[in-house]
Amino acid sequence: MTRDADREALKFLRRVSRDNPRARLVVGGCLAERSPEEVRRAAPQARIAALDIAEALGLPPAAFAGAAAGRARALLKVQDGCDGSCAYCVVPQTRPRLSSLAPEDAEARVRAFAAAGVPEIVLCGIRLGRYRHGQTGLCGLLSRLLEVPGAFRLRLSSLEVGEAGDELAGLIAGSGGRLCPHLHLPLQSGSEAVLRRMRRPYSAAAFARRAESLLRRVPGLALFTDIIAGFPGETDAEHRESLDFARSLGLRGLHVFRYSAREGTPAASFPGQVPDVRARERLGAWLELDASLRRQHARAASGQERVAVPLRSGTEAVTEDFLTVRLDRRLGPGLWRVKVAAAEGDRPRDQAFGLAKP
16 A cells, blocks of 8 residues: 555545444554554444454355345455565565465455456555465465356456466466456566665566567457556666566556655655655656557457456446457346447547347
């Protein structure tokens, strides 16, 4: 979580506390664990939860499956904690212990979501690729969940590139679309020097080799990534190097953050803090690249069929390869086969036409 996100979260808590003083308010996550006093100042009646939200509210986990009925997507957290050493990240200070949901519990929750008619279930974790419970790793868990019957598909949230290996690629390619051909692999920078300063566990060259292998092994795979703009010490040349590297990877889109110093992290005291004006300029360049990549993604799908999950509005949907499409008519919940029409000008979206449920 960035410093800006902390501010937004606290602002939201103040508003909820003011407008709904009798609401049962439970706050979890890194902000609550790292700065509980700030949370309590924002929302004095809030309960700080270091455990499952359902448990904190006194509800069985199945209650959330029932509440998800009619929704397009459900999030299922199967892993927590990170013991990494990235220079900009505060998570290892608040959640250094890795833990994973038992496979039988994950399966039970997936079955409950499927019974509630949820068409897409997103598996989440701080270090999702480090999922391990006994002898079961992430691929073992996925193999088990793919055996659950029902009209739903699975999607993975964020994975470190070193955790997206050949076995995972084989599962995606052989799942018949039940495991979405979409991976989000955080890059953060395409400059070798910046990656070293960030203390990331890979080089740009290693990232490129893995991305190339995944794209070769999984037909139609959509790769997305995270980028931090304006990391301390980043020069103009390193910024350009990073942009050029990202353009070379075959990515479909970016999730871009402007670097903000987090108290207690090594990067907060690094020399060469990038001035805010310069960091915003670099953020703008990344956002332009993101828009370009998403337009290319949309145009590449033109004339092809996809399987899409309509969002709450019913007029937009998300395809298996994480393309957002506008629909020619309102669709209800479920998995719909759509045909993608031509992209609309410079907008990073396409139109699509719902044909029938597969």
